[in-house]
Amino acid sequence: MTSTAPLLLRLQEAETSAGRAAGYCWLAHPDGGRFCSLPPGHDGDHVDVFRGRASPTAATGTRWREDVRR
Ligand SMILES: [Zn+2]
Incomplete structure (x- = not known):
């Protein structure tokens, strides 16, 4: 099992996630360990606002771009 699941698999997992x-x-x-915490169906980049922040006061954390338009 690779550490990076294909986008389609990650989308399926997201749809059934808590x-x-x-x-x-x-x-x-894509590298695991972070989950987009924006509302479903949002525009633009995915952002995990809770993890990967540069400092405790940073507004957002890890940001990445993947096309999930359907
Ligand atoms: Zn997202």
């Missing part, structure tokens, strides 16, 4: 049930996009970061 994070999605809580109201987040929840797409997993």
